[in-house]
Amino acid sequence: DVKVTQSSRYLVKRTGEKVFLECVQDMDHENMFWYRQDPGLGLRLIYFSYDVKMKEKGDIPEGYSVSREKKERFSLILESASTNQTSMYLCASSVGLAGTEQFFGPGTRLTVL
């Protein structure tokens, strides 16, 4: 059973703070993804990684960076949090190429005051 876990379910930060969101998967998946979920906008891809130390920009990378030092861990970093980054953040992982199931974490509800 694939397990994707995220470091926090709820997080409250202040404008300008540096924020770290961590995601860990236990199934040796090479692909990991960070999405943000906003009402009416669906799931929008921020960054993804297909290997250790590799990263690719998604559709909305501005204001975010990522780190993947180990295969099982993918971190999302908000260098200077802003109120418009208040959102639900979902991590996911998958294996291989050509369209395979993405397994999601429980999400982190981030509020930036």
Added chain:
Amino acid sequence: GENVEQHPSTLSVQEGDSAVIKCTYSDSASNYFPWYKQELGKRPQLIIDIRSNVGEKKDQRIAVTLNKTAKHFSLHITETQPEDSAVYFCAAIPSGSARQLTFGSGTQLTVLP
């Protein structure tokens, strides 16, 4: 890149009736189309997917149809039950990528008793 449009944004049906959610995509090279279900407060989970070499796929009460010529695909749920109430997301693989998905904006399905 890929653009996926999903309709309707909200859908209410009586228990036992059928529900249909439709998505259109822009990239004719897309070849993988999954559907995810997200119950309230939970993570999205894959419920069914279809690849471009087939026109229809069924799994008990749910089915997905694909029209490659028109570039649209649909989710059909028959004999709806209260536990079908959730947000449903369609997705497609954007051109040039074999790993990431572009998601639609989601449909909130409510099954009324």
